[in-house]
Amino acid sequence: MNERTELLESALEGLREGVAVFDSDDQVVLWNHAAEAITGYAGMDLLAQPVPKVLEGLLREGARIVELRPGSWAHAGHGTLARVRHRLGHEVVVMARTIVLRNGLGGRIGTAALFRPAESLDALPRGETGDDADVMSSQADLEDRLNTEFGDFLRGGPPLGLLWISVDQADELRKTHGASACHAMVEKVQHALAAGLRPSEQMGRWGEGEFLVIAHERTAAMLAAHAQTLAGMARTADFRWWGDRISLTVSIGTAQADSGRDETLAQLLEHTRRAMIASQREGGNRTMSAEGGQRCLQS
Numbered sequence: 001m002n003e004r005t006e007l008l009e010s011a012l013e014g015l016r017e018g019v020a021v022f023d024s025d026d027q028v029v030l031w032n033h034a035a036e037a038i039t040g041y042a043g044m045d046l047l048a049q050p051v052p053k054v055l056e057g058l059l060r061e062g063a064r065i066v067e068l069r070p071g072s073w074a075h076a077g078h079g080t081l082a083r084v085r086h087r088l089g090h091e092v093v094v095m096a097r098t099i100v101l102r103n104g105l106g107g108r109i110g111t112a113a114l115f116r117p118a119e120s121l122d123a124l125p126r127g128e129t130g131d132d133a134d135v136m137s138s139q140a141d142l143e144d145r146l147n148t149e150f151g152d153f154l155r156g157g158p159p160l161g162l163l164w165i166s167v168d169q170a171d172e173l174r175k176t177h178g179a180s181a182c183h184a185m186v187e188k189v190q191h192a193l194a195a196g197l198r199p200s201e202q203m204g205r206w207g208e209g210e211f212l213v214i215a216h217e218r219t220a221a222m223l224a225a226h227a228q229t230l231a232g233m234a235r236t237a238d239f240r241w242w243g244d245r246i247s248l249t250v251s252i253g254t255a256q257a258d259s260g261r262d263e264t265l266a267q268l269l270e271h272t273r274r275a276m277i278a279s280q281r282e283g284g285n286r287t288m289s290a291e292g293g294q295r296c297l298q299s
Contacts, residue, residue, distance in 0.1 A: 018094070018115045020058060021101075024108055026051050038094065038117060040087030054085030058096050058113040082115070093118040095125075095266075124266050125273045127166075127207015138204040142212055145202055149214055150265045153257050160257040161223040162269060163213040163230065164276040165193065168249045168284035170209025173241075181241050182209065189248055192237035196230045220256035220291055227252045227287040235285075249285035251276055256290075 009030065012019045018035035022028055027050055031043035039055060046052070051059060082096040094115040101110040124143060129135040153160040167189050174182040186209055193211065197203055206212035213230070217223040234250040253276025257268055271290040279288040 016116070018113075020055075020113045020115075022051060022059070022111045022113075024110055026059070026111070029110070035115075038092060038115065039084055054087075057082040057084045058094075058115055059098060059111060084115075093264075118264070118266050125270050127210035130208055132205075132208060135205045135208060139206060142202070142204045142206065142214070145214060146265060146269070150257070150268070154259070158216045159218050161215040161217050161220070162255050162257075162272040163215060163223070163227050164206065164253045164269075164272040165211040165213065165230065165234075166207070166251045166276055166280060167209040167234075168251055168280070169246065173246070174208075177241055184241070185239050185246065185248065188237045188239045189234050189250065192233045192248075193230055193250075196233040198226075217256070220254070220289060223254045223256050224287060224289040227254045227289070231285070231287055251279035251284045252287040253277070253279055254287065254289045 012030065013032045015032060016034055018038045019030065019032045020028060020035050021030035027048055028043075028046040029048075031041070031046050033043075036042055041052070041055070082094055084092050084094060086092050095118050096113060096115040099112040099114070100108060101112060103109050124146070126139055127135075129139065149157075149160055152158070167186060170182055170186065173185055186205075190203075190205075190211065193203060193213075197213070198215065201213055201215050203211055203213045215223060215226060217226055231250055231252055234248055237248045239246050239248055253272050253274065255268055255272040255275060257263070275288040275290045279286050282288070
């Protein structure tokens with residue numbers, strides 16, 4: 001067991017991503033070299049100590065949470081933006097993922113946080129791609145367009161809004177009917193959504209069952225209304241698989257860029273993603289908007 005523990009610690013130390021592991025009392029039991037580099041706090045100063053207040057953003061600031069039980073594997077995607085205070089006093093914005101660790105009986109035995117600086121090249125939140133080359137290509141094209149459009153907006157260009165669209169039935173159909181059925185369904189939704197796009201908009205795959213739309217509505221309210229129209233277009237898609245008609249719906253999150261906020265593209269996209277997730281949690285088949293200075297979610 002000791003040899004296994006040493007192998008695991010050695011592997012975690014070699015990661016470029018910061019890794020912090022806390023026991024059930026939120027005391028630090030592992031703090032790798034990347035975590036030291038990102039925060040300025042040395043592991044020897046934190047081990048067996050409670051989480052410092054300046055680092056609570058890793059656990060308390062809405063980091064994307066998944067649960068890990070013995071024999072299971074958890075993947076939390078790219079994470080959620082959080083803020084931590086560097087030992088030298090400046091603020092560091094990180095993409096954080098929090099994993100709740102449980103024993104075989106379901107009892108919580110600790111927490112692991114994985115984090116990296118948000119200015120990393122791949123810090124933009126994305127949906128999962130698996131091994132889908134088409135999705136990865138679409139993400140690359142959209143990221144180039146996003147950077148261009150966001151730069152134009154900051155220089156006084158046209159309004160910029162984002163819509164993150166997730167097909168509600170994608171995961172279930174993939175499990176029950178396989179990848180081919182899911183791929184066909186997503187294509188059907190894509191054609192339906194395309195019929196409702198403005199000429200200046202660009203839409204592409206942003207995940208296995210997800211799309212991203214770059215829009216230029218003048219206000220957040222107009223963007224939200226546009227999202228409702230697109231949700232209606234998705235519901236009109238007539239999808240049949242082996243003779244069975246499957247009703248399709250989407251969850252949509254929207255966010256409007258605001259020149260009055262000191263906001264990065266990654267943050268704007270993260271607000272959009274969180275709005276989409278809020279829509280899913282409400283049961284799907286709806287739209288949610290990220291509004292206001294604190295980005296409160298509204299239906």
